[in-house]
Amino acid sequence: MNAAGNAAGFPILSLLTWLPLVGVVFIMTVRGSEEVVARNARFAALWTSLIIFLLSLKLWFGFDPAEPGFQFQEHLTWLPDFGVDYRMGVDGISVLFVLLSTALTPICILASWESVQTRVREYMIAFLVLETMMVGMFSAQDFIIFYMFFEGVLIPMFLIIGVWGGTRRVYASFKFFLYTLLGSILMLLAVLAVWYAAGTTDIAVLMTAQFPARMQFWLFLAFLASFAVKVPMWPVHTWLPDAHVEAPTAGSVILAGVLLKMGAYGFLRFSLPMLPQASAQFAPLMFALGVIAVIYTSLVALAQTDMKKLIAYSSVAHMGVVVIGIFTFNAQGIEGALFQMLSHGIVSAALFLCVGVVYDRMHTREIARYGGLAQRMPAYAVVFMLFTMATIGLPGTAGFVGEFLVLVGAFQVNFWLALLGSMGMILGAGYSLYLYRRIIFGSITRDDLRQMLDLSPREIAIFAPLVLLTLWMGIYPSSFTGFFDATVHAMVEQHAAALHAHDFASVTR
């Protein structure tokens, strides 16, 4: 290994990325009756993901928050003649997403412990491969490597939705795959153009490369095609409700928790630093799409009768807020967007787990089938309450900080933008509380609901870390914002400088 930059000799990012595949190999070699295989596969996957999570804590403790550039860098020659190399590294923007991925994977595996009974071996393999792809994507410091992981995510997710999904799983999985593929393959052309123009695909170099304004225009559109589908932004969000409804619980959790962050991460990582002029030029469009997403999908969420669909639409609304935050180009907005992404990653994941808890017992997601659960499931009611409040953005929970910062950032840009953006919080309170009331409160009218048992120890173990994180992020957010503060400030300054240089150039011309 050619150590480069400020490399710590230990290749922690590669280890985190590729270690899940060791678990995969182990699971593949397990022999025996179906039951033995299933049990071993579960434990092997759990241990692998737990070890990876513990290893990833090294990033939490070892990351230097004052340094805005890439850290834990690794470099291996791959295609030396073409300027494409295996480069890994995390900066303030990506480090927490790596941690989010490694933290959610063991939770997902625990959540599927009992609900997945068929083809357990393949299921666990798919989740571990997914972890490789997610971690690799957030740690890639080379555009081609990033793209490989970015698109590779589709493979395990397609299988997870299609094999273990609900009744319309085939439709949902195809829609998910083809929608995202169409977007990302247009981005591939942009990657090729960037590669040709800059002669390298090193992200750190590309961030300082100045592309001509006209080229930026087209590159931005190509990136938008890919990232908008992933975010997802209105009007290309329609795959998300289908995918969420049909996916198994853990699939929804990872989809909402990590995969939805890929698009917004792409905007922050590529569009903003590499295409400053085009980003500024397109900002009004992005604001408009963000505001529409916030208001329209919140209203749609109000009308849903399926719990998962309701939360899926609320995700679209929350991601609209993130998009608004990113394109404010000020530190508050971007930090708010990052924080909102993290908190949404925890809270929406937890909400899907909450749905999973009752779904495992009743095998229906119809809101109308439930009611009065507080009487039989008090612990569940409390947990659900906490996450409902967090998704609304109650101060003291994770959801508040992100939305607040984004609105502060948006206010600096435009009063109306902030006003319309804040509609999301009001409508969010509407549909979330409405959902909560219909499920938890009221009197129990059905016999089968009386039989429901409260959270099992396994479920408590799943929710406990999420509850702690939600409160921690809400009460003491600076332990998270500290990670990306320096990087975001550097990025905002660089963006302003690039715009200024451009203006200056056009004035003197």
Place this chain on the structure above:
Amino acid sequence: MIAAMNWSLALPEIVLACCAMGILIFGVLQKANATFACTMLAVGALVLTGALVLSGASGSGYRGLFVVDPFADFMKLLVLVGAGLSVVLALDYNVHEGISKFEFPVLVLLSTVGMMIMCSTANLMTLYLGLELQSLALYVLCAFNRDDMRSSESGLKFFILGALASGLLLYGISLAYGFAGTMDFGELARALTFPGTASPGLIVGVVFIIAGLSFKLSAVPFHMWTPDVYEGAPTPVTAFMSTAPKVAAIALLLRALEVPFHGIFQQWSGLIVLVSIASMLLGSLAAIGQRNIKRLMAYSSIGHIGYALVGLAPGSQEGIRGVMIYMVTYVFMSAGVFAVLIAMRRRGRALEQISDLSGLSTTDPGLALIMTIFMFSMAGIPPFSGFFGKLYVFRAAVDSGYWTLAVIGVLTSVIGAFYYLRIIKVMYFDAAEPAFDPRTTSLTFVGAVGALVTTFFFVIPAPIVGAAQSAAHLLFG
């Protein structure tokens, strides 16, 4: 002009031809059925030839009729790999179908000799001879199951249409000769160094040559024979046809267009763009409605040729490199897929419907996994090798500003992804059919080789990419 014979440059071809004759005589003299022995000998001959190709020198021989350069070596090795894998695939299939004859590997070897000559051609006459030697053996192979109506039909159809294409090609060659006064690639290139001096007659000749070669490549609009012949021919022959001859024909087209006719690049480039777009569109759209998996693979191969031609259209070094990498990935994917198709057999009967794959992931997880890898790879999803093939050809198109071609290419690859996904869906999402007969070692071997190369191509792509790069560079130099 180097007027030397340098016959030793063709040593690999000579050895392979002699081996073919030797195996034929050996097979005739054996009393018992010697198919297995002959097949193994054929594989040995292919390996020996490969070693000779690797160790051989470069240069021009036979008074300029024959050329050996890194490009030719690269393509020849690929042809040999394709032929070797197909011969192994035929082993059990032919036994099951009752056509286990020792002539099969001999014919494959003879056809391979023709393909190797195609890779090394430096004269329009050599081009034609190599092509015909290759095709004649293939016609026979298509009709190898002579008691089967479909096989005979496919052999006949292939022969008649192939003869027509050869006629077109020959007509084009004669026009080129008539207007340029030479058939030597080097002299043709010199005659065309001044743009504008090319006479219309010569350009018409080149169009005919492209048409003739497009037929061999099964590129649209000369693709009509492909689905029927693919469906009718014995499956190992289909496997062979979709790998080695495609490589040889692409090699021939690359060399013919880049070396002698590079001067009239402006004139032929548009034609290649057109053929490429049409192939990609037809390959992806027509495959959607197919139920027979061999027909599906026929349309898929038409599409793949379209993608390979994307790299040829810009006429640049990057493009040649892209095509070469594309063919490497394609040969391994394709051979692997056919290994899976040949394994589709229930109670001794060969199956060809896509629906027969239902629930394969539960009855034979290993086979389903292999097939899934190939399908994702053919759809161009990273990290599988098919992605890299597409990456390099599209890179070439983007570099040279062929944006229309690149955009249409990526859009058709999304459409194409649909039918590849459908096969995965059938295998993983649908309810299980009864299990297939146990697959044999030879099929597992070919499938595993293909899957391993396809999956791990991304780990160290540098050697293959580097070899393609230097070969493309020398072809231009």
